[in-house]
Amino acid sequence: MKKYHIGKSKIHKKGIILDKSVKKDEVIFVFVGHEVTVTSRDWFHGLCWLQVGYAKWIVPCPGSAGEYLNHSCSPTAGVHGNNRIVAMRPMKKGEEVTIDYALSETYPLWHMRCHCKAKNCRKIVKPYQDLSHQRMKKYINYTSKYILDMKMHISWEDYIEAEKSVSRGRNFK
């Protein structure tokens, strides 16, 4: 059964509002859509896309929850696996489901201005590798699987270099 409705957001237009309370780590919804591979400068078009792999994003189905998943610098939810959106703490009916977009975004050039009103708002939100270590640690259980896998195999410097070569049309080495 659906645990939310799309309603007025305090952050940005519409958002995902809970219809019932949920426990910490409970799955609120699965981010569904079609997968696209983007290695060009088209990156900017996908503000509500969820990154699920190296140069891979999920474009949410029209009207699905993913389109309304707002960012907050003090998020209520995070990511389990690559696309399960789960509560980061116990949440009550009426609260908005938000994630920190950096939890599933590593495209080096990606950034957006933030007006989330959280006390710890970063004003400019950048990809995962630009998070402070303190935040990385806080988010460790709510970070996209592909980011955690990548962290184990490659340094961020190498990753950014690799991404640049793909942007230039060469193969990832």
Ligand SMILES: [Zn+2]
């Ligand atoms: Zn913010």
